[in-house]
Amino acid sequence: MENDFEAAFNALKGVLVKHSKRLAVRADTAVAYGVNSKTPSPFPQHKGQPMWFAEVRLGKAYVSYHLMPLYMNPTLQSAIPADLKKRMQGKTCFNFKKQPDPDLLKELDKLTKEALTDWAAKKWL
Numbered sequence: 001m002e003n004d005f006e007a008a009f010n011a012l013k014g015v016l017v018k019h020s021k022r023l024a025v026r027a028d029t030a031v032a033y034g035v036n037s038k039t040p041s042p043f044p045q046h047k048g049q050p051m052w053f054a055e056v057r058l059g060k061a062y063v064s065y066h067l068m069p070l071y072m073n074p075t076l077q078s079a080i081p082a083d084l085k086k087r088m089q090g091k092t093c094f095n096f097k098k099q100p101d102p103d104l105l106k107e108l109d110k111l112t113k114e115a116l117t118d119w120a121a122k123k124w125l
Helices: 002-018 068-072 074-078 102-121
Strands: 024-028 032-040 050-058 063-067 093-096
Touching (some): 002 032, 002 050, 002 102, 024 050, 050 068, 063 068, 063 102, 068 102
Antiparallel strands (some): 032 050, 050 063, 063 093
């Protein structure tokens, strides 16, 4: 199963890396790849720190893809395709036990791109 987790992690990381040029990499290890906004958050509770955009994390039971913009955007939440929604845990996390098929990766790629476009429009990058 470890090889399946590793393949899932690498595939999901590939999706996030593709969209990371406008973001700041905050973690790039064998078990986590995470990105933040490059600019300080406009929200006072973040105390001028960048906002967490997304992360891929290799865990013990699954590989997770966290896409934080989903938390604050009901329009994006409603745009999640049914087959991808089946993998959701909470509002922002998708879990995988093996490498996602190409269609799921495309859907996750599209959702990530839409989230990045939303944040760019709000000047949160």
